[in-house]
Amino acid sequence: MAPHDEILTPSQLNTLARSLLEDAFALVQVEGELGNVSRPASGHLYFTLKDARAQVRCAMFRPKSQWLRFQPREGLKVVARGRVTLYEARGDYQVVVDALEEAGEGALRRAFEELKARLQAEGLFDAARKRPLPAWVRRLGVVTSPGGAAVRDVISVLGRRFPLLEIEILPVVVQGATAAPQIVDMLARAGASGRYDALLLTRGGGSLEDLWAFNDEALVRAVAASPVPIVAAIGHETDFSLAEFAADLRAPTPSAAAELLAPDRLDLRARLQALQRRHASQFAHRMRQAAQRADRAALRLHAQRPQARLAALARRGEDALRRLRAAWRVCQERRQARLRHAQADLRAQRPEARLAQARARLLALQPRLAAGLPRRLHGERARLLALARALEAVSPLATVARGYAILLHEDGRVVRGIGDAAPGDALRGRLADGELRLRVEPAGD
Structure with missing residues (x-):
């Protein structure tokens, strides 16, 4: 605050007044009637708010003045929200408006938004x-x-x-x-x-x-x-x-x-007509299918009549008879061919021809026989000698030839031990050069 005896210039006084106003009124809402509405080329909006006893100058600058949802006009009752200030160049006290609504609608709009937010939070507006x-x-x-x-x-x-x-x-x-x-x-x-x-x-x-x-x-x-x-x-x-x-x-x-x-009834009529055409087309198609099935059934029924079946059997019999005759002709032709072949073979196999063939084969085998017989005899002789040597190696006669004898019963059984002979038994003793007649004496004698 300037001292009382200090002398101020108009600009200093207006600056001081502006500071006091802005400090005292941070944000105000004023309801009144619009007057002196002016919107110059700059896009700013200037007007006065008045009632029956007073008025106050207001200014709403771009771009906020262009966001209004209504057209400001003379005599319209509105609510302005903004800051109180002073235009220092002229010393005019005014309100710089940030928001402007038609009177009565602002409060309703706030209530609308508050209730909308609360109900939306409850899920009352959910699309689900x-x-x-x-x-x-x-x-x-x-x-x-x-x-x-x-x-x-x-x-x-x-x-x-x-x-x-x-x-x-x-x-x-x-x-x-x-x-x-x-x-x-x-x-x-x-x-x-x-x-x-x-x-x-x-x-x-x-x-x-x-x-x-x-x-x-x-x-x-x-x-x-x-x-x-x-x-x-x-x-x-x-x-x-x-x-x-x-x-x-x-x-x-x-x-x-x-x-x-x-x-729309016109759309429904068009859809109905399309359905009727489709139904008629399907009906005609099904009727054609039914007629074809009826024709096939009639043909099958006609084919299954007794006269038709007899005619079919007669045709089958005739076909079988033709096939049988054809087969008989084929058999006859094959039989004649086999007979001709047999006759040719018989002529080829007469005794004179067969004897000549045998003689020719004998003459062809004689050289092979003359060459192979000595080799065969030599091989057989060698095998025989080998078998003889093997037999001699295991023969008891070889043992006898070294001075031993073989005792035999009369029936040819070999005496292998004392228990095989009893006193009085007749035995034969086979030696290398012959046999001896023996009799078993008691041990005491």
């Missing part, structure tokens, strides 16, 4: 819990205001696309404090009735305040808990409500929701 719509919706419950433009658009589109779809209007209030409880109650009754294949929750466009009933937490939870699939189409394409996030399917407009719920 959403159910697919039935392939064919036969009865549709439309939860909406019976006098609104949305219901007229829905009925018109459904009547044009698929008149066979049964529509039931479930009337509710779609705006105001009583709207959300009425819609919750209607959804509960519609789900408990079991009458509907799908429900359409819809209304026309409006401001955030007009659509606020569809951001009610109880209504959002009722939409998520509905046993019947729900399509939600709230407001215009750029409008989003929490009920739409919880619904099984969101449509940008009521008319678009009707198109999603009902097939």
